[in-house]
Amino acid sequence: MPSSTSEPQPDHLQTLLQSARPFLRGQLENVDDRLPSLIAVLKSVGAGECWHKHGSFLDHLIDIYRILKLWGAPDAVCLCGLFHSAYSNSYVNLAIFDPSTGRDVVRRHVGDAAERLIHLFCVVPRQKLIHDDLLFRYSDESELVQHVNDSEKSLINARKGVFELEDEEWRRKIQSILPAEGIVMKHIKTGEDVNLSRRVVATFLLMTIADFSDQLFSFQDVLFDNSDGMLKFSGNDWATALWPGDGKPGLWMTSISRMGAIYTLIVREEQLYSLYSTSSNRDEEIELVTPPILQNCTKILTAKDQIEARDLYWEGVCEMSKRGLEGCAELLEGSVVRNSFVGEPHVVLGQIYLSQGRFEEAEKEAEQGLRLLLEWGSPWDKRMSWEGWVSWCRVLVMKAKERSWPQTSWGILNLGLVR
Structure with missing residues (x-):
């Protein structure tokens, strides 16, 4: 069955998981002992009240910090990510700190190097x-x-x-x-x-x-008429882009x-x-x-592979009643062939293989999906959170290794604990 071109190695997967675990457990002080207080600062100035594309501005800031940290970026760059639009910028109106009076405040919290990057990023x-x-x-x-x-x-x-x-x-x-x-x-x-x-x-x-x-995600594709998948921000469909739209992965x-x-x-x-x-x-x-x-x-x-992979994935996850397990598996396998760089098609394919009792193939797909999700630090299919996708994928890996899968609806709902 199709899989990504590079096979996940167990040791590498455990290393990725170890780096991600403080974020998954909410133990942010284990990432940086300043992090809880910095997030408290962002909360105090209203970042959690600001709308931002896929949720709140606060969620987005924390997500960017997490992604950059998982990628191994220097502390100053990660902190820039945590405060990256705090003075507003050329894309968004989100000045939770006044750039004329708040730079000293931000500098006291993150240091000179990070604040310089934050300010430059905003201007x-x-x-x-x-x-x-x-x-x-x-x-x-x-x-x-x-x-x-x-x-x-x-x-x-x-x-x-x-x-x-x-x-x-x-x-x-x-x-x-x-x-x-x-x-x-x-x-x-x-x-x-x-x-x-x-x-x-x-x-x-x-x-x-x-x-x-x-x-x-798909909301911006409608907003900017990104039907060709090149993301040139050239369209202007402001009246028909109803947030949040269908939640489909974006191009x-x-x-x-x-x-x-x-x-x-x-x-x-x-x-x-x-x-x-x-x-x-x-x-x-x-x-x-x-x-x-x-x-x-x-x-x-390529844009062609991107579009075809996304559409095959969407049909595979949304048309189970019409296609059945075999048909949806075929669609997802086609998605993986065209775009091997995202985790979610592997994850859903792994669940289908588990339902079919194909445990070895399920383990391979679930581990590949988990590796990719941990490497990105964010979800491609944003209907669920990154933490949710990672947790579900770990359940699939565990059950595949156990060579078992629930045969009842209550059994599915009972899943959750990962050992």
């Missing part, structure tokens, strides 16, 4: 930065794929002492878009120049990947995968640059980590 035109200046400069998908492959070879050669600085097309392009000395953007309110180092730009790209993965992964590939190019260019340059004032204290998603941000999901 730059992020749509222009991420989409116009980065994403849309790589409109040719084949070029982006080739550059990712070439950059890996360049890094391997450089570590052996072989540099081809003048002949590498991928480097010439990334350097033209994002020079070593950084770029200058315009403040979204004052129009003043805002200097951004290459590492800060990369950090904001990483945060946007986390940001979009946490909040986007955001193609755009995210392209962002991830560009992020990989920036990281590799920074690694190469550091091998032969000692220049200063480049925010080199900001570590650029690579998320485990999308095969460490090296794979691009």
Whole structure:
């Protein structure tokens, strides 16, 4: 039966679960002893009362912190994620701290390095930065794929002492878009120049990947007429986008995968640059980590595969009465083949296999689904929370290993405890 291209390893799965467990158990003080008090600060200024796409602003802030922490981002970047729109930004009106009077307050809570990132994140035109200046400069998908492959070879050669600085097309392009000395953007309110180092730009790209993965679902697809799955924010169907809509997974992964590939190019260019340059004032204290998603941000999901995989998944989970177990399994297997980068199709397929007594296959799919859910740190199917998906998936893994599955409705409802 179909599965993802990379098989989950038990030790790796346990490592992922160990990192996620404090979030699953609500033991946030075990992640950072400041975290409960920081969340209390956000609550005190009303973050829990603000609407935000898939819930409240407070939930979103905590989710972004969790995603970045699970990806291994530095503390300052994770804290930037926790407060990332606290002064408002170019996308949303969420100024829970006044940028003219509240910066000292935020700085006292998170420190200078994190507050600087928070402020920059809130004052730059992020749509222009991420989409116009980065994403849309790589409109040719084949070029982006080739550059990712070439950059890996360049890094391997450089570590052996072989540099081809003048002949590498991928480097010439990334350097033209994002020079070593950084770029200058315009403040979204004052129009003043805002200097951004290459590492800060990369950090904001990483945060946007986390940001979009946490909040986007079918509501935004309707709002912006994202029927082609390219997420260009070019539509304007404001009157017909009724929140929350049908709850279907959104068509955001193609755009995210392209962002991830560009992020990989920036990281590799920074690694190469550091091998032969000692220049200063480049925010080199900001570590650029690579998320485990999308095969460490090296794979691009085509829009066609994204759409077909999503539609097959949706039909598989919604049409059981018409299709039956075998028919739904076939749909989900087709979804996994087209998009092997999300966990939920594996999870639902694992449950079907359990119902059919196919325990070995169920274990394989459930473990794969669990691995992907833990790596993303957020759900693709946002009808249920990330914690809910992870907990359900762990139940499936446990029952598959036990080679048993309830044969009654009450037996299903009795599930829950994970050993």
